[in-house]
Amino acid sequence: MPDDFSENQQKLTRDCIPFKVPENYFEDLPHHIQERIKTSCKTATKKNLCVKYFLYPAVAAAAVAALLLVFWINKPGTDTKNAVLSSLNLSEKSITAYLEEEVDENSLIDMCSDSVTICSAEEIPDISLPAYDDEAPQSPGTAITFDSTIKNNDIIDYLVSENFEPETYQ
Amino acid sequence: MHLVPDKEIMHLISNQESRHQGFDMLVRAYSEKTYRLIRRIVITHEDSDDVVQNVFIKIWNNIDNFRADAQLSTWIYRIAVNEALIFLKHKKIFFFIPYYHVEKKLSNSLKDDNFFKADEIETKLQKAILSLPTRQRLVFNLRYYEELSFEEISKILNTSPGALKASYHFAYQKIKKNLAIL
Numbered sequence: 001m002p003d004d005f006s007e008n009q010q011k012l013t014r015d016c017i018p019f020k021v022p023e024n025y026f027e028d029l030p031h032h033i034q035e036r037i038k039t040s041c042k043t044a045t046k047k048n049l050c051v052k053y054f055l056y057p058a059v060a061a062a063a064v065a066a067l068l069l070v071f072w073i074n075k076p077g078t079d080t081k082n083a084v085l086s087s088l089n090l091s092e093k094s095i096t097a098y099l100e101e102e103v104d105e106n107s108l109i110d111m112c113s114d115s116v117t118i119c120s121a122e123e124i125p126d127i128s129l130p131a132y133d134d135e136a137p138q139s140p141g142t143a144i145t146f147d148s149t150i151k152n153n154d155i156i157d158y159l160v161s162e163n164f165e166p167e168t169y170q
Numbered sequence: 171m172h173l174v175p176d177k178e179i180m181h182l183i184s185n186q187e188s189r190h191q192g193f194d195m196l197v198r199a200y201s202e203k204t205y206r207l208i209r210r211i212v213i214t215h216e217d218s219d220d221v222v223q224n225v226f227i228k229i230w231n232n233i234d235n236f237r238a239d240a241q242l243s244t245w246i247y248r249i250a251v252n253e254a255l256i257f258l259k260h261k262k263i264f265f266f267i268p269y270y271h272v273e274k275k276l277s278n279s280l281k282d283d284n285f286f287k288a289d290e291i292e293t294k295l296q297k298a299i300l301s302l303p304t305r306q307r308l309v310f311n312l313r314y315y316e317e318l319s320f321e322e323i324s325k326i327l328n329t330s331p332g333a334l335k336a337s338y339h340f341a342y343q344k345i346k347k348n349l350a351i352l
Binding site: 032150 | 190193194197198201202205206209210215219222223226227230285286287288292293296329330332333334335336337339340
């Protein structure tokens with residue numbers, strides 16, 4: 001199979017940017033951002049007033065209502081937990097069995113490791129890739145062997161990280 | 171263009187009197203790189219413009235949380251990547267796009283984007299990159315176009331360098347395969 005990517009790489013450079021912007025976009029951007037910051041500050045002040053006059057009393061009322069509900073549920077003579085369990089029609093034995101059930105994490109990890117060994121070094125064809133070495137510059141002709149740089153643990157990390165969810169940051 | 175050292179920018183921002191001036195310098199120093207990174211994730215200029223403005227507003231609101239021992243560029247890229255991914259996630263929910271179709275939709279939007287100017291080979295490459303899952307595409311862009319080391323990318327994405335190497339390897343293989351098909 002011809003190495004199209006490597007061939008195309010000769011014609012493409014990383015500096016070739018197909019994504020264009022309107023004229024003077026980057027010169028005007030700081031001004032637009034400062035404008036939005038000023039606007040958001042004004043909105044935040046209005047929001048604070050709303051919080052002070054409407055949200056705080058509402059939260060206080062909700063808290064009192066929640067306290068009253070908890071007090072009513074736990075008052076003597078009301079056995080809520082038993083009522084719920086009996087309504088579910090579950091035997092105590094089956095609940096205990098469910099709670100004692102354990103997931104064997106080691107066997108799960110082993111299963112993952114087994115599945116990734118499909119990509120063993122022998123099965124990966126020798127193909128040109130940019131070097132993974134951070135110090136060395138990437139060049140299309142630099143070959144890399146799969147097993148020398150990527151360990152099974154890396155693959156497991158990779159598979160786990162594929163379920164990546166954007167985090168909130170502080 | 172990045173002429174003013176980060177330390178000087180942060181020193182100006184830390185003083186209430188020069189806060190706005192320092193932030194203006196920060197935006198001028200990092201807006202272009204941040205925009206390019208976001209543009210490669212969300213593709214269209216209009217969306218990138220929204221996201222990049224949100225990023226710098228978040229930076230303004232959280233600048234006091236920035237730890238002096240961390241690298242400013244890494245912190246900014248981390249926020250940019252998060253914002254861009256959150257934007258894509260909202261787009262999927264808002265337009266009821268199935269998870270596996272979002273990249274296809276982005277690929278189609280390339281030809282409708284007035285600010286995308288590329289020859290045949292470049293378009294082919296961009297479409298091949300867009301055929302990758304979001305996270306692989308992100309790793310590929312950060313490594314290939316931004317030329318960041320796996321160590322730096324690991325700080326931005328909070329993933330081990332080994333996992334990133336694997337991700338980059340699979341991304342590279344898929345691009346090669348897709349270039350042959352396209």
